[in-house]
Amino acid sequence: MTEPVVDMRGISVEFPGVKALQEVDFRLFPGEVHALMGENGAGKSTLIKALTGVHRIAAGEVRYAGERVSFSAPAEAQAAGISTVYQEVNLCGNLTVAENILLGREPRKLGRIDGKAMRARAAELLARIGLHIDPGSVLESHPIAVQQLVAIARAVAVDARVLVLDEPTSSLDADEVAELFRIIRVLRDEGVAVLFVTHFLEQVYEISDRMTVLRNGRLVGEHMTAALSRIDLVSAMLGREMGVLEEIERRSGTPGEPLLVAEGLGRKGSVAPFDLEIRKGEVVGLAGLLGSGRTEVARLLFGADKADSGRLLVDGKQVRLTGPRAAIEAGVAFSSEDRKAEGIVADLSVRDNLILAMQAARGWARPVPRKLADELVAKYIELLDIRPADPDRAVGNLSGGNQQKVLLARWLVTQPKLLILDEPTRGIDVGAKAQIQKVVADLAAEGMAVLFISAELEEVVRVSDRVVVMRDRQKVAELDGEVGVDDVMALIAGGGDHGVDQGVEKAVAS
Amino acid sequence: MITPEVTATATAPGRPRGGLVNVPKRFLPVIATFVVFVATFGVGSVRYEGFASGQVMANLFIDNAFLIVLAVGMTFVILTGGIDLSVGSVVALSTMIAASALQAGWPAWLVVVTVLATGSALGLAMGWVIHRFGVQPFIVTLAGMFLARGLCFVISVESVSIKDPAFRELATGSIELPGGVTITYGVVIALVTVLAAVYVLHLTRFGRTVYAVGGSESSARLMGLATTRVKVGVYVISGFCSALGGLLFSLYMLSGYSLHAVGMELDAIAAVVVGGSLLSGGVGFVIGSVVGVLVLGTIQTLISFEGTLSSWWTKIVIGALLLAFIALQRIIVRRT
């Protein structure tokens, strides 16, 4: 066997009050795709950051290409040939797409940046991952999935020996994932070592050759992917057998009154006018490809974008959503897909984040009694299994998946009538994902209406009573909850002829 | 079949929605400032005879050359999301060092080098403390402000006039432009500084990293950019610009005095903000700051033409304008 290109031995990383990693060994070989597996908070991102010099290592040694190294900044690791996409999009939204891809290695002419060459080069790199956007556009004008692709384009733009991808696929659709995997395979065959983190087991089995499993900051084991069954992998990650995925009970009986009715609601350049009804106690799924208009629908219903046609009724009364505030007052909550930009306050503790949301919902005149607050905080920490279960920890110090749970909890405490969830399980591990789906089902059973948006079709179909399919910024179908994933898939993909689906076809699978 | 292509159309911002002019949104604040400038100048031309002359325009530059240089340095700092409160005091310190060194008989070139080196070194020290100990730039530069002002008094409490022939010649010398308009050497120096700053900010890696740090420092670090160099570097640049501004100011006043340029840091910050830069960093242009200075200068000129108005009116108008601009910024930020 060849020498490992990365060899980490006995790595420990400590944060004040937390031992994030304890004596972890990790090897990465050239020409392999290595999956790093573990629950939320297991220490995956920490291990990556220990390798690339973001976090200081308390004990242990790192060998890179046979030599002992200790990088003190990400720039050093990058210069040595380790190219990394960190969890969450870590780019500068105020700069252009081209700059974000090439910053730090721009083409230069006589010492000055050659803007034209830069945009051309960026366009080339974007085309390589199948993304066709204007390289001169400002990054933050693009949805989060596109930003994630741009981050990947940046990482593969250099000839690296090691490519590290920390949950690069969390907001991508099947097609982009396929495209990414194609690139990963090409790089792997060229001898690049790829380290890959994801919570999607299918992806792990599709792309990886070997995997390392972490649990609670400790190494559980290193396995060849082909030799480890899914069941064994999951129990290695959880440290216990995972029960069969609890079938989510379909609520029998008809759902309640219509809570929200949209009639011909639309916005030019964003979503074509659509009708939508969401009843009390009903979970409506919204499926569609990236850029199909699913997030835009949510933004219209929440008043984040203003509709320029149609009307909206909440509880039978017509409302004019002048902005998110009006929507919140009408009882609508929207957990957005971009938690970094608009979700949580990273410097505040879990408790304060929840109290802030509660307070905003109650109005400033009625303070939240301390006891009630503590109870609710404890309840949601338990319900969503936020780890560590410490209400005083700053949210910014939680692992990515646990931050996502806090964001969800923030909206749940406000007890909305309609909860719009955009990618609520993004970056969440298998166990917690099932947990969250169950919470959603329970909330609906208690009478809350939920609009559930996810790139993951299985999930949408599993939790929803009804599935609305979007394509090309139009609503193309509405299916009842008994449909299979394949039916939805077919509708999402469409026949390729865009003219046909003018009217809303009512395709109910039998 | 599904095409593996994503042609994401940006949902909202970035692109103009209809309209005749095709200006990217990020230029809007600068353009707005420019419109305000033209409008104020227009008001002056209509009200007062002789206002709309080339020389009044040139005087705008002559009287504000030092402020333009300060605003340039301040723009760098504000673009990274920092602030530099020391610039006014460094200007005073520079006039003081220049005047007393010249009095002591130092050659002019050595004086210039010393002043520039002192300003840059002070900036370096502040930048290093900000970076190394993670202290708020506000606090560190406030300390720098007291320090520089204190040093002035150590040198002399009295005003020291400059009699050096080389300096005097530079100060009184003028360049005639076509149309009989004259400008001073100070204006030339200021404009060269502006050009250099535009070049550095837009065409060098350092400059782009300034914007990146202002956009998201942690991202910039994870992207492997030289954030330390930039974070410290902008204070060096600001220190250098303050010293250069101080030299121009000593040419303008032909004296060094401990109480020169009191509160000038606020003028510089105001110019930058009026010019459309966001105090939160990452957004803004040097040109905007220059126009910002011109707006402030025009208001001052208007008031002097009015004659009867007290100069306090300048402050009131500047205050109102600042508020209006911050409101405009908020609207733009919220819509993105």
Ligand SMILES: Nc1ncnc2c1ncn2[C@@H]1O[C@H](COP(=O)(O)OP(=O)(O)OP(=O)(O)O)[C@@H](O)[C@H]1O
């Ligand atoms: N900067 C920090 N300060 C304090 N604690 C931290 C910090 N970063 C991570 N931790 C803690 O270290 C542990 C491991 O976190 P890490 O981010 O590595 O998890 P992860 O495996 O990447 O999880 P996820 O799948 O949710 O991304 C967690 O308990 C987290 O709270």
Ligand SMILES: [Mg+2]
């Ligand atoms: Mg992580």
